Amino acid sequence: MRKKKKYFDDKSWCFWEKNNKEFENIIEKSWDSFSFNLKGKTNFLASNQYKYYYIRSINFYKSIIDKILNCSHISLKLGETIKDIIRYKSYYKVITCKNIYLSKNILDTRPNINVFKKKPFMYQTFIGYEIKILKKIRLDQSNAYIMHNMHIDSNNFYFEYILPLKNDVFLFELTAFSNKKISFKIIEHKLKKILSTYLHNSYKLIRKEYGIIPMGFVDTKLIKNYKNYYVSGSLAGSIRPSSGYAFLDIQKWANESTNNLKKYGNLNILNKSEYIKYYLDKIFLKVISSNITMAPKIFYHFSKNIIPNTFIRFMLGRANIIDYIKVIYSMPKRIFLKCLIKN
Numbered sequence: 001m002r003k004k005k006k007y008f009d010d011k012s013w014c015f016w017e018k019n020n021k022e023f024e025n026i027i028e029k030s031w032d033s034f035s036f037n038l039k040g041k042t043n044f045l046a047s048n049q050y051k052y053y054y055i056r057s058i059n060f061y062k063s064i065i066d067k068i069l070n071c072s073h074i075s076l077k078l079g080e081t082i083k084d085i086i087r088y089k090s091y092y093k094v095i096t097c098k099n100i101y102l103s104k105n106i107l108d109t110r111p112n113i114n115v116f117k118k119k120p121f122m123y124q125t126f127i128g129y130e131i132k133i134l135k136k137i138r139l140d141q142s143n144a145y146i147m148h149n150m151h152i153d154s155n156n157f158y159f160e161y162i163l164p165l166k167n168d169v170f171l172f173e174l175t176a177f178s179n180k181k182i183s184f185k186i187i188e189h190k191l192k193k194i195l196s197t198y199l200h201n202s203y204k205l206i207r208k209e210y211g212i213i214p215m216g217f218v219d220t221k222l223i224k225n226y227k228n229y230y231v232s233g234s235l236a237g238s239i240r241p242s243s244g245y246a247f248l249d250i251q252k253w254a255n256e257s258t259n260n261l262k263k264y265g266n267l268n269i270l271n272k273s274e275y276i277k278y279y280l281d282k283i284f285l286k287v288i289s290s291n292i293t294m295a296p297k298i299f300y301h302f303s304k305n306i307i308p309n310t311f312i313r314f315m316l317g318r319a320n321i322i323d324y325i326k327v328i329y330s331m332p333k334r335i336f337l338k339c340l341i342k343n
């Protein structure tokens with residue numbers, strides 16, 4: 001990972017929320033329902049409380065850059081790769097490819113896959129094409145197809161993630177969960193094949209997005225634990241191990257730490273220990289990574305048996321004890337029990 005030279009429309013973020021106000025100016029689209037599809041059968045889930053929201057990254061970046069430009073005491077340095085951060089008794093020295101900075105506090109948000117525990121761990125690799133279609137397609141504009149056409153190929157779990165953005169504009173993404181790294185070339189080739197089946201190649205590419213998201217648990221022993229040295233984002237374990245979602249958690253961290261900074265002058269925030277969430281994520285990831293060929297059935301079974309609001313609260317990390325019981329109850333029992341006994 002390196003510095004950014006400039007901010008461009010490199011990704012999009014989706015999340016479930018009740019009537020979102022914080023990002024209302026930059027939310028581009030929302031969907032009332034979402035779906036899971038296996039072997040031609042689609043299970044639609046609709047919530048009476050939550051919507052699935054879509055933010056285009058460039059609009060988010062612009063809104064934040066505007067705020068930064070209005071703050072005379074903050075400056076944004078683009079195009080500088082951090083080479084090293086050296087700790088001294090009461091300050092840090094940040095060495096970049098262009099400059100040296102001295103600072104009392106450090107907030108490190110450089111993603112680092114090496115801080116993740118080796119097991120359970122999976123890679124979530126995806127490529128998305130935002131396309132303008134030149135041929136009609138039978139997809140419901142009010143539904144987000146979050147796990148479509150789940151299948152196994154070469155011992156990897158694949159699904160399509162399809163977001164209808166406008167009548168003729170869609171985000172078509174192909175995602176793989178795998179134990180070993182998969183090259184973008186392989187996924188892009190598969191995505192192109194899928195698009196040719198859906199659309200016979202009658203589409204115009206607007207933009208691409210891609211990523212490899214670590215699905216696992218950060219080993220806190222590998223994170224620098226120094227005075228006035230803070231970490232955030234993927235580096236701090238904000239990526240949900242069982243799903244790869246991180247956006248809302250990072251925003252929550254940002255809000256809480258800003259309040260802390262105003263009140264106490266530091267970024268320390270107390271992390272609520274959420275043992276059940278951690279435990280369920282761990283079991284879930286263990287089951288999926290050791291039974292990858294069962295993943296399509298597991299996800300479909302889960303989606304069939306779970307109540308939409310419970311599913312969403314679980315995804316948001318806001319589940320209550322009853323939700324957790326319902327989540328456990330909705331998992332395919334035999335396979336999860338086997339894993340529990342093994343571990």
Ligand SMILES: Cc1cc2nc3c(=O)[nH]c(=O)nc-3n(C[C@H](O)[C@H](O)[C@H](O)COP(=O)(O)OP(=O)(O)OC[C@H]3O[C@@H](n4cnc5c(N)ncnc54)[C@H](O)[C@@H]3O)c2cc1C
Nearest residue numbers: 001002003004011013014081082110211233234245246247
């Ligand atoms: C394409 C894509 C789509 C995603 N979609 C969703 C979604 O729909 N919903 C959701 O909840 N999550 C989503 N995620 C996951 C997660 O929300 C994002 O990955 C999020 O951006 C992670 O934030 P971060 O701050 O940890 O890392 P980043 O956003 O990657 O920020 C890290 C920053 O550090 C900079 N950097 C790194 N190394 C250096 C260095 N040595 N020197 C200087 N700068 C450096 C990088 O240039 C970058 O600006 C998505 C991720 C990707 C990649």
